Amino acid sequence: MQITLRLLKEIKLFWRLFALGICLMILSGIMVQVAPLIVQETIDTVLTPVSKGAPLDTGRLLTQLGLFIGLTIIGNSISYGSVRILMHVANKVGEALRNRAYDVMQRLPISYFDDKPAGKISSRIVNDTETLRSQFYGTMLSNIIINLLWVVIIYAVLIYLNVWLGLSLMLLIPVFILWQKYYSHQTEAAMTSFYEAQSELNSQVNEAMNGASIIQLFGQEEAMATQFDQTAERMLASDLKMTKVESTISWSLVELFKRIVLSLILAVVGYFFLGGSLGISAGLIFSYINYTERLFNALGMLVRLLPNMQRSLATGKRVYELLDQPLESDSDRQLVVEKGEVVFEHVSFAYKEGHDVLKDINITAKQGQTIALVGHTGSGKSSIMNLLFRFYDPQKGRILIDGQSIADFNRESVRAEMGIVLQDPYLFTGTIASNVAMDDQNMSDETILSALEKVGASDMIARLEKGIHEPVVEKGNAFSSGERQLIAFARTLASDPKILILDEATSHIDTETEEVIQKAMDVVKEGRTTFIIAHRLSTIQNADQILLLHEGQIVERGTHHELLALGGRYADMHRMQQKV
Template sequence: MALIISLVKELKHVKGLFATGLFLLLLATAGAQLAPLLLQNIIDNDLTQVSKGLVLNQADFLTKLAIYIGLLALAGLFRYGSFRILIACANNVVTHLRNRAYDVMQRLPISYFDDKPAGKIATRIVNDTETLRNQFYNTLLSQIFITMVQVIFIYAVLMTLDLTVGLVLLLLMPIFYGLQVLYKKATDKPMKDFYEARSDVNTQVNETMNGASIIQLYQQEEAVLNQFDQVAGKMRAADDRIVLIDSAASWTLTELLKYTVIAGILTFIGYQFLGGNLGVTAGRLFIYINYVTTLFDLLGMLVRQLPNIQRSLATGRRVMELLDEEQEADEEADLQVTAGQVDFEDVSFAYDGQNKVLKNISIHANQGETVALVGHTGSGKSSIMNLLYRFYDPQEGSISIDGQDIKRYSRESVRGKMGIVLQDPYLFTGTIASNVSMDKEDYSDEEIIQALRKVGAGDMLARLEKGIYEPVVEKGSAFSSGERQLIAFARTLIANPKILILDEATSHIDTETEEIIQRAMEVVKQGRTTFIIAHRLSTIQNADQILVLDAGQIIERGNHGQLMTLNGRYAEMQRIQEKV
């Protein structure tokens, strides 16, 4: 119930529009349910008089008939208007929810994504919000509200006509409530299984698309298809169970109840008629049958909407869980960087808060210096950079830039002072120009071209027919790995950062391209503090400092000559790479 209340509260964003739709709905319901009373009057007065041989008052009859048809027409018009408005409310509310979910996702700490597949997160933002739109808000506003208003109105009319009949028919409510309780218990598990399986399907599709080349190289198409069939089969089996329960609960039982009650009414009146004690007119009998039939149809409709409500609650719970996730606390102050001096002072860090991956790390990088981090996989190189980006904050020690503790400044301002080139560069759909400028309008075409030429991409531009406006699609798959890396370098260089971070930026580049980038970087690094994470030791021999890490600790530090003289871990790594 708390979840339903939370979802209904989201209607506050469209309260004006919702109130208008609800008002039109009330008018539509009043017109549709009062019209049969006018028909009762025609049956009991005008038509009954004719059956007794009296003359029909045609003017009165036609007036009542015109009013009856007019009421139905107006009710239909109002119903159409209310339906359109309430559907618009549902669309607006879900758009707001989806935007909030997307915004929250971007503000979550990086640790949130460490153990969650991308497919499951995408499902919450795309599929689950769409299910909420179709099966909760659309159903709730366009059907449930309409149905409930009609049910309440019918009961009010019946009790006005005959209090006893109205009270007797109220006994239907606990029956239908019990039906809903049984339905919920029967569908809880298959509903949960259905949505878990759907998330798994999304995750597998995402992984298959990203790993398509590996799957084909290792001839795993059949195995992947079998895995997909198994996951999709779980989703189908869960949905089949839901459909089976829905069929029994909504159609079979409600129809049986409806015709049982109608048969009871007709039997009771029939016995009265046979006993010569007919206390119900033909018009009144018509009203009872009409309202009872409508009442059962409406209550049956409520039961038939239970699958949608159940599905929407399952998805709504996941969306609300995402919206309620604790977001990163951040500072408002902006970091101001003039020199780019970076200091790590006795920094220790654990991703889980207990098992330290960094221990007592101290680094001092002066303006314009190049600091290289080397070590085997898992030694802590990337973790140091993650702390510098403020993807995480250390549990012990401090990190400062130009003497300013970065924990006291907003993450955006800290990252805005850095230029970052990752091992696997990511290009966005657009053009080379939009990828270099990141869609900022601060840079002219000439500046973009100059940035590309500085990193050695002049030859690439010369062969492209559209130059910097060459389209980029599918993460830049039309470009070689080296070309994508050059574009990523240009993206970083044009931002003119004070601090430059190269996360194994040359590991996927051929020797010739590496030489081009190295020459460009020697120019660009002037006056900038540069951190390099590298496996190729040949790319860092000119670094001012080389830090050798092992098990989260700095075990050696110095320049290339000093470390070779030390003849320790770095010298051993150098000899191995030379041999290879």
């Protein structure tokens, strides 16, 4: 019930249109359901007298026929308009939900994505919101409302025609409620299994696409296909079970039950009519049969619709699980960076409570200095950068930029004066220019080209037919790893950050290209605070300070020559790399 109320509250942004659609639906329902009363009157007042020898009243027949056709046409036309309006509302609500879900996804803390498959998250934003739009708001809600409306109108007409018949048929309501509950019980597990399998399929497709080269290199195509087939079969089995239950309980039994009740009505009416104890016209018998059949159709439709509504509620629950995720609290204060001096004061951090990955880290980086972080995998190098970017906040200590604690400022403003080049650069669909400018409309082609030239990408641009406007698709797979890295370097340089982070930035680049970039970096780093995370010690020999991390602690610090003279872990790493 709580999910239902929340989903209904989403309509409040468009309540005027929704109210108009409902009003039109009520009006059309009254017209369509009252129309058979005209047929009853025609049978009793025009056709029945003819069977007894009276002349046919053609004028009255045509009038009533025209009234019946007019009511039917106008009622159905109004119904069409109401459906169009309600579908428009459904589209707007679905769009609003999808946009909110995407916005929340972008504002979630990085920790949320640590153990969440990308396919399942995208399924919430795209598939589940679309299901709510098409089923809950688009079809189910309007159909349930109109069928409930018809049930009320039909009962009112039946009671008007015959109080006892109308009250007797009200006994159908508890029967159909129990029927619906049984139907829901039979399909609930299958529905849950169906949507879980659908979500898994999305994740598997996403994984197969992103890891296509690895899958083929290790010959895992058959294993992945088998896993996909198993999930698809589970999804199919769930769907078949729902279809079987629906075809048996919903359609067949409703029809059988309807025929039995109609037969009972005809039998009772016929018995008393033939016995002479019941005065009833042919038109009235027509109305009894017609409205009883309509009542069963409406109740039967509700039996089928309500479980589908529950399916939508399960979808809504998953969407709200995403929407209700706690967002990171953020300050409205904007951090202003002038020098780019960075200080870590006694910083300790754990991704999971009780498992510290950083322990009492102290770093001072002056303006224009280059700080290198080295150490084996898992030593804490990337965690330090995650804290600097405020992807996470430390449990102990604080981080200062220009003497200001970054925890007191808006995250976006903290990152605004930082540039980063990752080990595996990500390029967006567009062009080389759009990837360098990051859609900054004020950045000219000359600035973009200059940034590319500084990182040594002149030859790459010269050989491309469209130059900096060469298309980039599928994360830049048409370019070599080194070329993608050069574009990522240019992107960072063009943004002209006060603080520069190079995270294993030269690990995928050949020695010749590395030398070109290293020369460009020496120029670009002037006046900037630069952090370099590197395994290749050859790239950090000129760093102002090298910090060697081991199990989350800084165990050695100094310049390249100072650490070699120390003869510790750094010297051992250097010696091993020299041998290689």
